[in-house]
Amino acid sequence: MPAIFPRWTNTxxxxxxxxxxxxxxxxxxxxxxxFSPQYTDxxxxxxxPVPYSHKLHAGEMGMDxxxxxxxxxxxxxxxxxxxQTCMNCHDGLxxxxxxxxxxxxxxxxxxxxxxxxxxxxxxxxxxxxxxxxFNHSPHVAAGVGCASCHGRVDQMVVVSQDQPLSMGWCLDCxxxxxxxxxPLDQVTNMNWDTDAENYDPDxxxxxxxxxxxxxxxxxxxx
Amino acid sequence: xxxxxxxxxxxxxxxxxxxxxxYSESPPVHLQQNMDLQERGEAQERNQFFEDGRVMRxxxxxxxxxxxxxxxxxxxxxxxxxxxxxxxxxxxxxxDAELLARGEDRYNIYCAPCHGEQGRGDGxxxxxxxxxxxxxxxxxxxxxxxxxxxxxxxKVGSEGYGVMKGYSAQITDPKDRWAIAAWIRVLQVSHxxxxxxxxxxxxxxxxxxxxxxxxxxxxxx
Numbered sequence: 272m273p274a275i276f277p278r279w280t281n282t283x284x285x286x287x288x289x290x291x292x293x294x295x296x297x298x299x300x301x302x303x304x305x306f307s308p309q310y311t312d313x314x315x316x317x318x319x320p321v322p323y324s325h326k327l328h329a330g331e332m333g334m335d336x337x338x339x340x341x342x343x344x345x346x347x348x349x350x351x352x353x354x355q356t357c358m359n360c361h362d363g364l365x366x367x368x369x370x371x372x373x374x375x376x377x378x379x380x381x382x383x384x385x386x387x388x389x390x391x392x393x394x395x396x397x398x399x400x401x402x403x404x405f406n407h408s409p410h411v412a413a414g415v416g417c418a419s420c421h422g423r424v425d426q427m428v429v430v431s432q433d434q435p436l437s438m439g440w441c442l443d444c445x446x447x448x449x450x451x452x453x454p455l456d457q458v459t460n461m462n463w464d465t466d467a468e469n470y471d472p473d474x475x476x477x478x479x480x481x482x483x484x485x486x487x488x489x490x491x492x493x
Numbered sequence: 494x495x496x497x498x499x500x501x502x503x504x505x506x507x508x509x510x511x512x513x514x515x516y517s518e519s520p521p522v523h524l525q526q527n528m529d530l531q532e533r534g535e536a537q538e539r540n541q542f543f544e545d546g547r548v549m550r551x552x553x554x555x556x557x558x559x560x561x562x563x564x565x566x567x568x569x570x571x572x573x574x575x576x577x578x579x580x581x582x583x584x585x586x587x588x589d590a591e592l593l594a595r596g597e598d599r600y601n602i603y604c605a606p607c608h609g610e611q612g613r614g615d616g617x618x619x620x621x622x623x624x625x626x627x628x629x630x631x632x633x634x635x636x637x638x639x640x641x642x643x644x645x646x647x648k649v650g651s652e653g654y655g656v657m658k659g660y661s662a663q664i665t666d667p668k669d670r671w672a673i674a675a676w677i678r679v680l681q682v683s684h685x686x687x688x689x690x691x692x693x694x695x696x697x698x699x700x701x702x703x704x705x706x707x708x709x710x711x712x713x714x
Binding site: 304305307308309310311312313314315316317318327331332333334335337338341346347348350351353355356358359360362363364365366368390398400401402431432456 | 510511512513514516520521523528529530531535536537547601606617621622626628657658662664665
């Protein structure tokens with residue numbers, strides 16, 4: 272009687288038992304790791320038309336975020352400042368001790384924008400999909416720090432995306448906002464240390480109402 | 494290919510793919526673009542429909558949006574009925590702790606970078622530049638700023654003066670600019686205070702504990 276199974280089927284137990292699980296686990300790991308917004312989105316650091324350093328302005332000079340992003344408290348969008356905001360200082364007030372040096376090259380596009388009226392074409396770093404309706408103002412009003420979503424911008428010479436901005440990431444906080452809340456006057460403070468401060472929003476007399484973020488679909492997908 | 498070769502190839506693939514948080518100048522890859530970018534104008538976006546490519550439009554010259562007619566000279570320009578710089582807050586604003594707190598908050602955001610938190614003209618932006626700004630920011634405690642009317646502080650803050658540009662575009666609510674003017678007056682009064690003033694205040698506070706401290710009334714001078 273001839274053999275029902277050919278000889279190569281002897282390797283089947285090894286293939287199915289050892290190699291297939293390894294390949295399967297590898298496929299799962301590949302998708303989990305490299306398809307994750309942690310990989311695809313975090314770290315996006317586009318080159319900007321003007322080499323503006325947040326580390327210098329917000330970090331070393333301690334300027335408040337709202338000096339430039341002035342609409343963040345009452346509008347959905349934290350505005351990218353118009354050239355005029357830069358020109359409050361850079362239209363002659365800031366002097367260089369080294370004429371013709373790197374400073375003038377760095378602000379060349381700014382000067383051009385000021386003279387022609389054309390916008391400086393800043394490259395957007397944080398991009399939510401258009402079907403997610405994000406609004407900055409209730410987040411600021413609830414006491415979510417700028418740094419909670421944008422990272423330590425005061426330490427960034429070139430701004431990069433710090434958090435995945437994925438739906439799961441949003442929901443993590445919407446389901447349990449407490450660890451990301453801080454006193455209402457510390458929202459723009461980049462140095463605020465949530466872990467060290469041991470802050471309890473429920474016991475803050477400055478807070479007029481309880482933070483109750485939506486977790487239903489239409490909270491964000493209107 | 495030996496096992497060594499294969500593991501090396503696998504390792505090279507992983508190394509090329511990179512890790513979480515690696516910096517990259519190329520935009521995020523989103524395979525499924527369905528409705529990610531919808532054809533609608535969002536704030537500060539580009540739009541080919543308009544010649545200048547901007548979604549956000551400038552209102553046509555000579556038009557006023559409903560409810561935005563700035564016809565109150567006192568509130569919007571700091572001038573009183575006689576066409577002089579107003580000495581008081583505009584109608585509907587009261588000088589209280591809330592207003593001064595707002596003024597302090599806004600002052601520290603928009604004014605302190607140049608004028609300093611104490612108003613001495615020694616802000617960090619000014620001090621960062623070698624030898625300071627080409628034109629030193631005003632020190633509010635200088636003699637020349639001591640008798641200025643409140644409306645002057647409002648007007649300069651809104652429209653600018655000399656090399657300082659106006660801040661009405663950044664601080665859009667005129668009431669916030671009035672609050673800042675009031676806070677600058679607080680800085681002036683508190684820095685110029687003498688021992689006798691404090692004693693007078695304490696005596697008055699003792700007589701009328703419910704009234705706000707007289708130093709803050711300086712804004713209405």
